[in-house]
């Protein structure tokens with residue numbers, strides 16, 4: 600595994616999400632699929648991390664386990680200092696609502712609600728009072744202030760994804776997980792959305808973990824985790840484009 604020493608790089612950094620001995624096996628016996636094999640990984644607060652790797656290598660499984668959407672076969676996941684395996688379904692749902700934000704490839708906005716209503720829905724569901732200043736700051740940062748009264752169908756794909764990002768950020772989660780957030784966008788909208796995710800890390804101190812197939816998308820991240828065959832092959836801290844390409848190529852060879 601290729602890893603720049605995190606402790607040397609950022610002394611005193613806080614771990615936002617940690618996997619220890621994380622193993623996920625689908626099925627049994629000869630038909631068992633080992634999606635994750637004994638993964639140890641620490642993702643630091645205030646970093647933008649891309650997860651890359653070949654199709655079927657375990658990226659989505661890793662993200663789903665880290666986000667508490669899928670239970671591991673063995674090992675532990677800790678988010679914001681809390682071990683998820685000790686939580687029952689209700690506690691896990693509440694924990695996710697409070698501590699974890701999600702951005703999906705398909706935006707997942709409710710079509711009958713305006714952008715503003717979509718952004719506020721999770722807070723309303725959890726009975727949390729809206730911090731108006733924070734709402735205004737987040738929507739301004741994402742450049743959607745003048746689109747808030749519109750339905751998703753009246754917005755471009757890039758605008759819809761920015762609304763989905765606002766929905767994730769407005770609850771001030773500890774970690775935002777983004778699953779191929781630009782998979783449905785053209786290159787201009789992708790650049791815009793990735794730029795906004797990066798700003799949320801740099802300007803608002805968010806922690807973002809993004810699964811992506813695209814080298815152009817990974818270039819917006821600080822760090823890149825490369826997964827292959829259910830294992831962490833490399834955890835690259837601020838790699839250059841050349842370093843990243845070399846590691847990805849090496850894995851394919």
Ligand SMILES: Nc1ncnc2c1ncn2[C@@H]1O[C@H](COP(=O)(O)OP(=O)(O)OP(=O)(O)O)[C@@H](O)[C@H]1O
Nearest residue numbers: 625632633634652653654655656657658659660661
């Ligand atoms: N529900 C499931 N049942 C059985 N096997 C599964 C299930 N989900 C994933 N797998 C298998 O686990 C392995 C890892 O899948 P995963 O979706 O995590 O990979 P990925 O790297 O995200 O792939 P892609 O880039 O194609 O989305 C694959 O072999 C996949 O077929």
